[in-house]
Amino acid sequence: MVSYKDKKVINLLSLKYNFSFEEALKYIEEFEKNKKRQSVEYNGMELLFAILLKYPEVNDVPSLWLLLENDTSVTSNISFNTTDDFKSYVEDLQRKKQLVNKYIVNFRKNAHLLPALSAIEKVYLSGKKNKHDEIDSINKGLGKKEAKADVYIKLLSGEFVGFSVKQSKSATKSNYSVQKMFGTETDHKLTETRHKFLNENGIVDFQKSQRSKVNELFYPKNTNNPYWDEVKKQITENKKTLSTKIVSYLYSATVPYDMYEFDGENIYKLNKVVNADSVVFEEHTPYYYDSKGKLRRAAKLFYRLEVEDKKFRVEVRWKGDVYNSSPQFQLHEE
Numbered sequence: 001m002v003s004y005k006d007k008k009v010i011n012l013l014s015l016k017y018n019f020s021f022e023e024a025l026k027y028i029e030e031f032e033k034n035k036k037r038q039s040v041e042y043n044g045m046e047l048l049f050a051i052l053l054k055y056p057e058v059n060d061v062p063s064l065w066l067l068l069e070n071d072t073s074v075t076s077n078i079s080f081n082t083t084d085d086f087k088s089y090v091e092d093l094q095r096k097k098q099l100v101n102k103y104i105v106n107f108r109k110n111a112h113l114l115p116a117l118s119a120i121e122k123v124y125l126s127g128k129k130n131k132h133d134e135i136d137s138i139n140k141g142l143g144k145k146e147a148k149a150d151v152y153i154k155l156l157s158g159e160f161v162g163f164s165v166k167q168s169k170s171a172t173k174s175n176y177s178v179q180k181m182f183g184t185e186t187d188h189k190l191t192e193t194r195h196k197f198l199n200e201n202g203i204v205d206f207q208k209s210q211r212s213k214v215n216e217l218f219y220p221k222n223t224n225n226p227y228w229d230e231v232k233k234q235i236t237e238n239k240k241t242l243s244t245k246i247v248s249y250l251y252s253a254t255v256p257y258d259m260y261e262f263d264g265e266n267i268y269k270l271n272k273v274v275n276a277d278s279v280v281f282e283e284h285t286p287y288y289y290d291s292k293g294k295l296r297r298a299a300k301l302f303y304r305l306e307v308e309d310k311k312f313r314v315e316v317r318w319k320g321d322v323y324n325s326s327p328q329f330q331l332h333e334e
Contacts, residue, residue, distance in 0.1 A: 041127060042085065044093025045103060046150045049165045049262060050078050050125045052107045053117060053153060059108060061101050068093075078123045081131040089125070099167065103264055110267040114260065115153075115161055124152040135160075138257060145176060145249040149259060159257065164270070166263040172330045173250060178316055179326035181242060182234050187326070190234070194227045198323055206323040214322050218299035220288050228301060231316065231327075232283070235303070243281035246314075246329065247274050247307055263333075280306035287313060305331065 051058055051067065054077050058064050067074065068090055075086050093100070111117065124132050127150055130139075138160050139147040149162030166173075179187040198204070203214055218225060235242060252259035252270040259270040287302030289295055301316035311334040318327045 041129065042088040042092050043127070043150070043165070043167060044089050044091075044096050045099065045167045045264070046125060046127060046165045047078075047086075047089035047093055048100065048103060049107070049163065050123050050151045052104065052111075053114075053120065053151070053163075054078060054123045056117065058104065060104060061097075064100065064104065078125055079132060080125050081127065081129065085125070085127075096167070099264070106265050107262065107267075110262075113267045113269070115155065115258070119155045119157065120153045121156050122154040124154070126150060126152060142255065145174075146252065146254050148249070148252070161258045161260065162252075162255065164259065164261040166261065168264040169266075170332065171263065172332060173312065174246070174329060174331045175319075176246065176249065176329040177326045178231065178329055181245060181329070182238060186234055190227065190230060190326070193230050195323070197225065197227050203323060206321045211322075215299040216297075218322070219297055220295050231301065235283075239281055240276060243279045243305065244276045246281075246305065246331075247276075247279055250307070250312075250331065274307055278308065280304070281314075284313075310334075 048064070051064065051074065055067060058067055071086055071090075075083070080086055080089075124130075124135055126132060126135055130136065130147075132152075134154070135152055138152075147162075148164050150165040151163040153161050153163075155161065179190045182190070198214070198217070201217055203210060203217075216222070218228065248254060250270075251272040251274060253273045255271060261268045261270055282304060284302050284304035287304070299317065299322070303314040303316070305312040305314050312331045313334055315330045315332070316327050317330060318325060
């Protein structure tokens with residue numbers, strides 16, 4: 001089903017480029033696909049972070065854009081996955097100009113918390129899908145949840161340091177598949193429960209046009225939801241193991257090199273092994289309500305994770321396709 005907004009765009013494309021309906025629709029689909037891929041794979045703030053590591057002279061917006069005009073300087077000093085990546089990162093950075101100045105100021109204010117930047121031999125911008133052999137080597141034996149750095153540096157000493165780069169403090173700290181965290185047997189059981197529940201409500205596959213109907217089945221007000229009941233049960237029964245895994249991933253406990261996180265405001269050293277007995281992981285009723293005390297219309301479960309002096313809002317939610325995928329544990333720092 002074509003939305004009213006898409007119909008308007010189709011009419012404009014038809015007038016400007018003489019596109020047929022099918023050609024215009026394909027153009028829109030490709031545009032949306034590329035926009036989504038760029039926003040995920042080429043976060044311009046990761047490029048900015050890599051530049052700030054390598055170029056101490058970049059202290060404000062004018063000095064950044066002046067540097068970016070000389071793309072050969074950047075691409076010769078920062079290793080990208082492919083030669084085409086630089087352009088995509090810059091395009092995304094240009095879309096986020098309003099974030100740049102504060103990002104630079106906050107980084108420079110906290111840079112003293114990092115290893116000596118003058119000792120950098122090489123900077124790698126790996127993003128979410130690393131293609132550097134040296135980075136694969138240092139991450140050998142680690143899973144994707146553990147090897148989560150977006151930018152790496154190799155020091156003159158030969159040591160590596162990883163950086164998880166967030167666009168802002170409100171950015172999601174994690175995207176962990178809920179069902180996979182429980183193991184294969186429970187994963188299959190939960191999938192069967194979800195499909196049965198959806199089928200009984202007339203949903204037999206993923207249709208974008210049915211998203212509102214599907215979401216409503218998982219709203220908090222719908223207390224007759226066997227899938228959510230089973231997820232809650234599994235979380236309760238596996239709470240200790242589950243929270244230990246999540247905290248280990250969150251703090252890069254198993255990573256053999258130094259790991260840091262920059263959230264656009266502060267820099268944190270990770271690599272922490274947390275005492276499991278000190279971790280609190282519970283469903284948190286207040287999160288289900290908005291600031292006016294009304295129950296949220298959100299297809300989510302809400303938990304709170306407390307780790308030492310930090311609290312995280314944990315949302316159990318989907319990113320799109322409810323029928324064919326598991327929800328995720330998405331963490332946000334309070």
